[in-house]
Amino acid sequence: MRIGALALQGDFREHLAVVRKLGAEGVEVRTPEELADLDALIIPGGESTTIGRLATIYGLIDPLRERIVAGLPVLGTCAGMIFLAAATKRYEQPQLEVLDVVVERNAFGRQVDSFEADLAVAGLADPVHAVFIRAPWIHKVGSDVDVLAAVTDPGTGEEHPVFVRQGRILATSFHPELTEDTRIHELLMEVS
Amino acid sequence: MNTTASQRGTDLVKRGLAEMLKGGVIMDVVNAEQARIAEEAGAVAVMALERVPADIRAHGGVARMADPSKVEEIIESVSIPVMAKSRIGHFVEAQVLESLGVDYIDESEVLTPVDDNHIDKWQFTVPFVCGAKDLGEALRRIGEGAAMIRTKGEPGTGNVIEAVKHMRMMNKQIRRLTVLDDNELMAAAKELRAPYTLVKEIAETGKLPVVNFAAGGIATPADAALMMQLGCDGVFVGSGIFKSGDPSVRARAIVEATTFYQDASKIAKVSRNLGEAMVGINIDTLGPEDRMQDRGL
Numbered sequence: 417m418r419i420g421a422l423a424l425q426g427d428f429r430e431h432l433a434v435v436r437k438l439g440a441e442g443v444e445v446r447t448p449e450e451l452a453d454l455d456a457l458i459i460p461g462g463e464s465t466t467i468g469r470l471a472t473i474y475g476l477i478d479p480l481r482e483r484i485v486a487g488l489p490v491l492g493t494c495a496g497m498i499f500l501a502a503a504t505k506r507y508e509q510p511q512l513e514v515l516d517v518v519v520e521r522n523a524f525g526r527q528v529d530s531f532e533a534d535l536a537v538a539g540l541a542d543p544v545h546a547v548f549i550r551a552p553w554i555h556k557v558g559s560d561v562d563v564l565a566a567v568t569d570p571g572t573g574e575e576h577p578v579f580v581r582q583g584r585i586l587a588t589s590f591h592p593e594l595t596e597d598t599r600i601h602e603l604l605m606e607v608s
Numbered sequence: 609m610n611t612t613a614s615q616r617g618t619d620l621v622k623r624g625l626a627e628m629l630k631g632g633v634i635m636d637v638v639n640a641e642q643a644r645i646a647e648e649a650g651a652v653a654v655m656a657l658e659r660v661p662a663d664i665r666a667h668g669g670v671a672r673m674a675d676p677s678k679v680e681e682i683i684e685s686v687s688i689p690v691m692a693k694s695r696i697g698h699f700v701e702a703q704v705l706e707s708l709g710v711d712y713i714d715e716s717e718v719l720t721p722v723d724d725n726h727i728d729k730w731q732f733t734v735p736f737v738c739g740a741k742d743l744g745e746a747l748r749r750i751g752e753g754a755a756m757i758r759t760k761g762e763p764g765t766g767n768v769i770e771a772v773k774h775m776r777m778m779n780k781q782i783r784r785l786t787v788l789d790d791n792e793l794m795a796a797a798k799e800l801r802a803p804y805t806l807v808k809e810i811a812e813t814g815k816l817p818v819v820n821f822a823a824g825g826i827a828t829p830a831d832a833a834l835m836m837q838l839g840c841d842g843v844f845v846g847s848g849i850f851k852s853g854d855p856s857v858r859a860r861a862i863v864e865a866t867t868f869y870q871d872a873s874k875i876a877k878v879s880r881n882l883g884e885a886m887v888g889i890n891i892d893t894l895g896p897e898d899r900m901q902d903r904g905l
Contacts, residue, residue, distance in 0.1 A: 423631070424631070424867055425630070425631040425632045425652060425867060426628055426630060426631060426632075427627045427628060427630060428631075429630075430627065446867070446868070461627070461628045462628050462629075462630075462631070462632070462652070463628065463629070463632060463652040463653070463688055463689075465647060465650070465687065465688060466632055466650045466651070466652050466688075466863070469650040469863075470650060470863070470864070470867055473864065494628070495628070507687055521687060522687065526709045526710075526711055527625055527689065527710075527711035527712065527734060527735065528616065528617070528706065528709065528711075528733045528734050529616065530616065530621045530624070530625065531614050531615060531616045531618075531621060532614070532615055532618055532620055532621055533611035533612060533613055533614035533615070534611060534612045534613050535610060535611050536610045536611075543612070546611070547620055547621060547624055549621060549624045549625050549628060550625065550628075550689065550711065565610065566610055567610055567611055568610065591624060594620060594624050594627065595620075
């Protein structure tokens, strides 16, 4: 299995290390040509505005959108979730608009509010140790989107999804690539 | 809440933010307008300052933390992380910056040091980045709790020679540790003046446990790509952008050269018609008191 990581900016090397550990071939993707022959794609953590801008300059938005709509399995983490989403609350930025959610950036606050915690995930027996770094959460979900994990906003008591699936698209607010737990990457390989 | 055992300010959370900045450019800015230009150009973070290093150099006197209203103005103007500098050893400036909500504190030799001791960075929830000229200095800073390292270079000169020296030195010293016998590691720690446990860790992993950016004197897209090819995880550009003829165009060019650092034709393309680069300073014209890199070893 050949898994690409969008390597414009961010922690793509950590993602590739996980997929290689799981026995897949991991390749860096920076150009539309490098999208060919992939069985799955990862959009890493990073700064979503930077990733979106570089993807626009290098003509990656349309090729990425076409491949994902045509069924290429994809996992987006943090900035990757934002980049996959249909829209962002408050900000205008380049997005793929393939995942039917509206995300809220920096939803938990600034870096001093970043945290790690054990998170209950639907379909997984044990909780995932999730690392949230200036993380987004999902503000609105579309009808075809399954919520696999959510957190409660202590202020309003509202639930906000932090891990969703829409067909072969997986997206997390947190960073599974920063821990030893490979279950979320395994899930991407299962849908591939 | 569907989460348990939630913890803030851990090593993973502090070092993790730096991981997300990798492959990116962090730009010095002095006001909201510059911060927006930097964000628009694709910066992964901005460094909020009262003056860029070249102006600190020209201005002389004591350089201190920026005015809180300046930092707040910049925080409110962008969605990307905002860093700010405290003086070396000035833990109260760091406390103030943390209270303002900055995302990273740079305990920086660009400002005037106040103590031979650096800040005890473990006491803070906000992460710190510190400069280093060699591996020993990097490990002392990590030992004090730094969650990210950058080369010191020679700030405000537009001359990348010192950053190159510092990066080469770190790489060489890391490589050397990996070939030493276990019996030799304590002597190596003594020689590096670095904590033994970190020396042992580097000998095993062959890399720093935190992200390492280049900083100090980067002025062109080719400078940024040079530092990336030497093995840095990303770059800080201080005076190089807003002291140049066309900051917006240069900022974009440096961002693109940092992404495509291995592609000479792309670097050539973005290097065309950038206008005037900042005027550089030759390092050997600096007196000992002008060498910021020798502060806070």
